[in-house]
Amino acid sequence: MILEHGKVGVLHYVLRDASGKTLESSHGGGPMPYLHGFGNLVPGLERALAGQERGAHLEVALAPADAYGERKGPGPQRVRRRDLPKELDIVPGRPFRTTGSDGRDVILWILKAEGAWVTLDVDHPLAGQALTFDVDVLFVREATEEELQHGHAHGVFGEHSHG
Ligand SMILES: [Zn+2]
Structure with missing residues:
Protein backbone atom coordinates (compact mmCIF):
# COMPACT_ATOMS: atom_id res chain seq x y z
CA MET A 1 0.00 0.00 0.00
CA ILE A 2 1.41 3.37 -0.95
CA LEU A 3 0.82 6.85 0.43
CA GLU A 4 -1.85 8.56 -1.64
CA HIS A 5 -5.04 10.53 -1.08
CA GLY A 6 -7.10 8.97 1.72
CA LYS A 7 -4.36 6.77 3.21
CA VAL A 8 -2.87 7.30 6.66
CA GLY A 9 0.90 7.30 6.98
CA VAL A 10 2.48 6.65 10.36
CA LEU A 11 5.84 8.40 10.60
CA HIS A 12 8.80 9.01 12.77
CA TYR A 13 10.47 12.29 11.89
CA VAL A 14 13.23 14.66 12.88
CA LEU A 15 12.92 18.29 11.81
CA ARG A 16 16.15 20.28 11.48
CA ASP A 17 16.90 23.88 10.60
CA ALA A 18 19.49 25.00 8.04
CA SER A 19 22.31 24.76 10.61
CA GLY A 20 21.41 21.13 11.39
CA LYS A 21 19.91 21.89 14.78
CA THR A 22 17.00 19.61 15.74
CA LEU A 23 13.79 21.62 16.18
CA GLU A 24 11.31 18.78 16.65
CA SER A 25 11.41 15.03 16.78
CA SER A 26 8.86 12.26 17.19
CA HIS A 27 11.51 9.92 18.60
CA GLY A 28 11.00 9.50 22.31
CA GLY A 29 7.31 10.30 21.89
CA GLY A 30 4.96 8.27 19.77
CA PRO A 31 5.06 8.15 15.99
CA MET A 32 2.95 10.68 14.12
CA PRO A 33 -0.02 9.58 12.01
CA TYR A 34 -1.23 11.86 9.21
CA LEU A 35 -3.94 11.67 6.58
CA HIS A 36 -2.41 12.03 3.13
CA GLY A 37 -3.83 14.52 0.64
CA PHE A 38 -5.54 16.84 3.11
CA GLY A 39 -2.82 19.42 3.66
CA ASN A 40 -1.98 18.19 7.15
CA LEU A 41 1.75 18.36 6.44
CA VAL A 42 3.75 21.20 4.93
CA PRO A 43 3.36 21.00 1.12
CA GLY A 44 6.89 19.89 0.22
CA LEU A 45 6.85 17.08 2.76
CA GLU A 46 3.46 15.76 1.63
CA ARG A 47 4.68 15.81 -2.00
CA ALA A 48 7.85 13.90 -1.08
CA LEU A 49 5.81 11.25 0.75
CA ALA A 50 3.38 10.61 -2.11
CA GLY A 51 3.90 7.09 -3.46
CA GLN A 52 6.11 5.98 -0.57
CA GLU A 53 5.44 2.79 1.36
CA ARG A 54 6.20 1.03 4.63
CA GLY A 55 9.90 1.11 5.48
CA ALA A 56 10.76 4.11 3.31
CA HIS A 57 13.38 6.50 4.66
CA LEU A 58 13.56 10.00 3.23
CA GLU A 59 15.61 13.07 3.81
CA VAL A 60 13.63 16.00 2.49
CA ALA A 61 15.26 19.43 2.19
CA LEU A 62 12.67 22.18 1.80
CA ALA A 63 12.89 25.81 0.77
CA PRO A 64 10.71 28.11 2.93
CA ALA A 65 7.95 28.21 0.27
CA ASP A 66 7.59 24.39 0.47
CA ALA A 67 7.71 24.41 4.27
CA TYR A 68 5.98 27.08 6.40
CA GLY A 69 6.05 29.80 3.74
CA GLU A 70 7.97 33.01 3.31
CA ARG A 71 7.68 35.66 5.99
CA LYS A 72 4.96 38.16 5.05
CA GLY A 73 4.29 40.16 8.16
CA PRO A 74 6.06 43.02 9.94
CA GLY A 75 7.65 40.64 12.47
CA PRO A 76 6.83 39.84 16.11
CA VAL A 122 1.20 36.77 11.77
CA ASP A 123 3.86 34.39 10.43
CA HIS A 124 4.36 30.81 11.57
CA PRO A 125 7.38 30.58 13.90
CA LEU A 126 9.22 28.58 11.20
CA ALA A 127 8.22 30.80 8.25
CA GLY A 128 11.14 32.01 6.15
CA GLN A 129 13.32 29.05 7.12
CA ALA A 130 14.80 26.30 4.98
CA LEU A 131 14.12 23.03 6.79
CA THR A 132 15.08 19.38 6.54
CA PHE A 133 12.79 16.51 7.49
CA ASP A 134 14.31 13.11 8.17
CA VAL A 135 11.35 10.74 7.85
CA ASP A 136 10.72 7.02 8.37
CA VAL A 137 7.46 5.59 7.12
CA LEU A 138 6.55 2.97 9.73
CA PHE A 139 3.43 1.82 7.90
CA VAL A 140 0.54 2.90 5.71
CA ARG A 141 -3.10 2.02 6.37
CA GLU A 142 -6.55 2.82 5.05
CA ALA A 143 -8.20 5.84 6.65
CA THR A 144 -11.47 5.26 8.52
CA GLU A 145 -14.70 6.88 7.31
CA GLU A 146 -14.54 9.27 10.23
CA GLU A 147 -10.97 10.30 9.46
CA LEU A 148 -11.93 11.06 5.86
CA GLN A 149 -14.89 13.14 7.04
CA HIS A 150 -12.76 15.09 9.49
CA GLY A 151 -9.79 15.45 7.15
CA HIS A 152 -7.21 14.28 9.70
CA ALA A 153 -5.88 11.10 11.29
CA HIS A 154 -7.31 9.78 14.56
CA GLY A 155 -4.27 8.16 16.13
CA VAL A 156 -1.81 5.58 14.89
CA PHE A 157 -4.55 2.99 14.34
CA GLY A 158 -7.54 5.33 13.86
CA GLU A 159 -8.56 4.45 17.42
CA HIS A 160 -9.33 7.93 18.79
CA SER A 161 -12.76 9.41 18.48
CA HIS A 162 -13.81 12.92 19.30
CA GLY A 163 -16.86 15.12 18.89
ZN1 LIG B 1 -11.38 14.27 13.90
Whole structure:
Protein backbone atom coordinates (compact mmCIF):
# COMPACT_ATOMS: atom_id res chain seq x y z
CA MET A 1 0.00 0.00 0.00
CA ILE A 2 1.41 3.37 -0.95
CA LEU A 3 0.82 6.85 0.43
CA GLU A 4 -1.85 8.56 -1.64
CA HIS A 5 -5.04 10.53 -1.08
CA GLY A 6 -7.10 8.97 1.72
CA LYS A 7 -4.36 6.77 3.21
CA VAL A 8 -2.87 7.30 6.66
CA GLY A 9 0.90 7.30 6.98
CA VAL A 10 2.48 6.65 10.36
CA LEU A 11 5.84 8.40 10.60
CA HIS A 12 8.80 9.01 12.77
CA TYR A 13 10.47 12.29 11.89
CA VAL A 14 13.23 14.66 12.88
CA LEU A 15 12.92 18.29 11.81
CA ARG A 16 16.15 20.28 11.48
CA ASP A 17 16.90 23.88 10.60
CA ALA A 18 19.49 25.00 8.04
CA SER A 19 22.31 24.76 10.61
CA GLY A 20 21.41 21.13 11.39
CA LYS A 21 19.91 21.89 14.78
CA THR A 22 17.00 19.61 15.74
CA LEU A 23 13.79 21.62 16.18
CA GLU A 24 11.31 18.78 16.65
CA SER A 25 11.41 15.03 16.78
CA SER A 26 8.86 12.26 17.19
CA HIS A 27 11.51 9.92 18.60
CA GLY A 28 11.00 9.50 22.31
CA GLY A 29 7.31 10.30 21.89
CA GLY A 30 4.96 8.27 19.77
CA PRO A 31 5.06 8.15 15.99
CA MET A 32 2.95 10.68 14.12
CA PRO A 33 -0.02 9.58 12.01
CA TYR A 34 -1.23 11.86 9.21
CA LEU A 35 -3.94 11.67 6.58
CA HIS A 36 -2.41 12.03 3.13
CA GLY A 37 -3.83 14.52 0.64
CA PHE A 38 -5.54 16.84 3.11
CA GLY A 39 -2.82 19.42 3.66
CA ASN A 40 -1.98 18.19 7.15
CA LEU A 41 1.75 18.36 6.44
CA VAL A 42 3.75 21.20 4.93
CA PRO A 43 3.36 21.00 1.12
CA GLY A 44 6.89 19.89 0.22
CA LEU A 45 6.85 17.08 2.76
CA GLU A 46 3.46 15.76 1.63
CA ARG A 47 4.68 15.81 -2.00
CA ALA A 48 7.85 13.90 -1.08
CA LEU A 49 5.81 11.25 0.75
CA ALA A 50 3.38 10.61 -2.11
CA GLY A 51 3.90 7.09 -3.46
CA GLN A 52 6.11 5.98 -0.57
CA GLU A 53 5.44 2.79 1.36
CA ARG A 54 6.20 1.03 4.63
CA GLY A 55 9.90 1.11 5.48
CA ALA A 56 10.76 4.11 3.31
CA HIS A 57 13.38 6.50 4.66
CA LEU A 58 13.56 10.00 3.23
CA GLU A 59 15.61 13.07 3.81
CA VAL A 60 13.63 16.00 2.49
CA ALA A 61 15.26 19.43 2.19
CA LEU A 62 12.67 22.18 1.80
CA ALA A 63 12.89 25.81 0.77
CA PRO A 64 10.71 28.11 2.93
CA ALA A 65 7.95 28.21 0.27
CA ASP A 66 7.59 24.39 0.47
CA ALA A 67 7.71 24.41 4.27
CA TYR A 68 5.98 27.08 6.40
CA GLY A 69 6.05 29.80 3.74
CA GLU A 70 7.97 33.01 3.31
CA ARG A 71 7.68 35.66 5.99
CA LYS A 72 4.96 38.16 5.05
CA GLY A 73 4.29 40.16 8.16
CA PRO A 74 6.06 43.02 9.94
CA GLY A 75 7.65 40.64 12.47
CA PRO A 76 6.83 39.84 16.11
CA GLN A 77 4.62 42.32 17.99
CA ARG A 78 4.23 42.66 21.75
CA VAL A 79 0.71 43.14 23.08
CA ARG A 80 -0.74 43.32 26.58
CA ARG A 81 -2.23 40.07 27.80
CA ARG A 82 -5.32 41.96 28.99
CA ASP A 83 -5.97 43.13 25.41
CA LEU A 84 -6.34 39.52 24.24
CA PRO A 85 -9.63 37.58 24.45
CA LYS A 86 -10.18 36.34 28.03
CA GLU A 87 -11.00 32.78 26.93
CA LEU A 88 -7.76 32.46 24.94
CA ASP A 89 -5.33 29.79 26.13
CA ILE A 90 -1.91 31.48 25.94
CA VAL A 91 0.39 28.66 24.83
CA PRO A 92 3.62 29.59 23.01
CA GLY A 93 3.82 27.87 19.63
CA ARG A 94 0.04 27.81 19.19
CA PRO A 95 -1.99 29.83 16.72
CA PHE A 96 -5.36 31.43 17.28
CA ARG A 97 -7.91 33.08 15.03
CA THR A 98 -9.01 36.63 15.60
CA THR A 99 -10.43 39.59 13.71
CA GLY A 100 -7.94 42.08 12.30
CA SER A 101 -8.36 45.87 12.24
CA ASP A 102 -9.74 45.55 8.67
CA GLY A 103 -12.50 43.23 9.94
CA ARG A 104 -11.04 40.14 8.29
CA ASP A 105 -10.11 36.89 10.04
CA VAL A 106 -6.42 36.60 10.78
CA ILE A 107 -4.33 33.81 12.30
CA LEU A 108 -1.81 34.92 14.93
CA TRP A 109 0.96 32.75 16.36
CA ILE A 110 1.85 33.01 20.02
CA LEU A 111 5.64 33.21 20.28
CA LYS A 112 6.05 33.85 23.98
CA ALA A 113 4.30 35.03 27.11
CA GLU A 114 6.10 36.99 29.81
CA GLY A 115 4.21 38.56 32.68
CA ALA A 116 1.73 41.08 31.32
CA TRP A 117 3.08 40.81 27.77
CA VAL A 118 2.51 38.35 24.94
CA THR A 119 4.52 38.28 21.71
CA LEU A 120 2.51 37.51 18.58
CA ASP A 121 3.33 37.14 14.90
CA VAL A 122 1.20 36.77 11.77
CA ASP A 123 3.86 34.39 10.43
CA HIS A 124 4.36 30.81 11.57
CA PRO A 125 7.38 30.58 13.90
CA LEU A 126 9.22 28.58 11.20
CA ALA A 127 8.22 30.80 8.25
CA GLY A 128 11.14 32.01 6.15
CA GLN A 129 13.32 29.05 7.12
CA ALA A 130 14.80 26.30 4.98
CA LEU A 131 14.12 23.03 6.79
CA THR A 132 15.08 19.38 6.54
CA PHE A 133 12.79 16.51 7.49
CA ASP A 134 14.31 13.11 8.17
CA VAL A 135 11.35 10.74 7.85
CA ASP A 136 10.72 7.02 8.37
CA VAL A 137 7.46 5.59 7.12
CA LEU A 138 6.55 2.97 9.73
CA PHE A 139 3.43 1.82 7.90
CA VAL A 140 0.54 2.90 5.71
CA ARG A 141 -3.10 2.02 6.37
CA GLU A 142 -6.55 2.82 5.05
CA ALA A 143 -8.20 5.84 6.65
CA THR A 144 -11.47 5.26 8.52
CA GLU A 145 -14.70 6.88 7.31
CA GLU A 146 -14.54 9.27 10.23
CA GLU A 147 -10.97 10.30 9.46
CA LEU A 148 -11.93 11.06 5.86
CA GLN A 149 -14.89 13.14 7.04
CA HIS A 150 -12.76 15.09 9.49
CA GLY A 151 -9.79 15.45 7.15
CA HIS A 152 -7.21 14.28 9.70
CA ALA A 153 -5.88 11.10 11.29
CA HIS A 154 -7.31 9.78 14.56
CA GLY A 155 -4.27 8.16 16.13
CA VAL A 156 -1.81 5.58 14.89
CA PHE A 157 -4.55 2.99 14.34
CA GLY A 158 -7.54 5.33 13.86
CA GLU A 159 -8.56 4.45 17.42
CA HIS A 160 -9.33 7.93 18.79
CA SER A 161 -12.76 9.41 18.48
CA HIS A 162 -13.81 12.92 19.30
CA GLY A 163 -16.86 15.12 18.89
ZN1 LIG B 1 -11.38 14.27 13.90
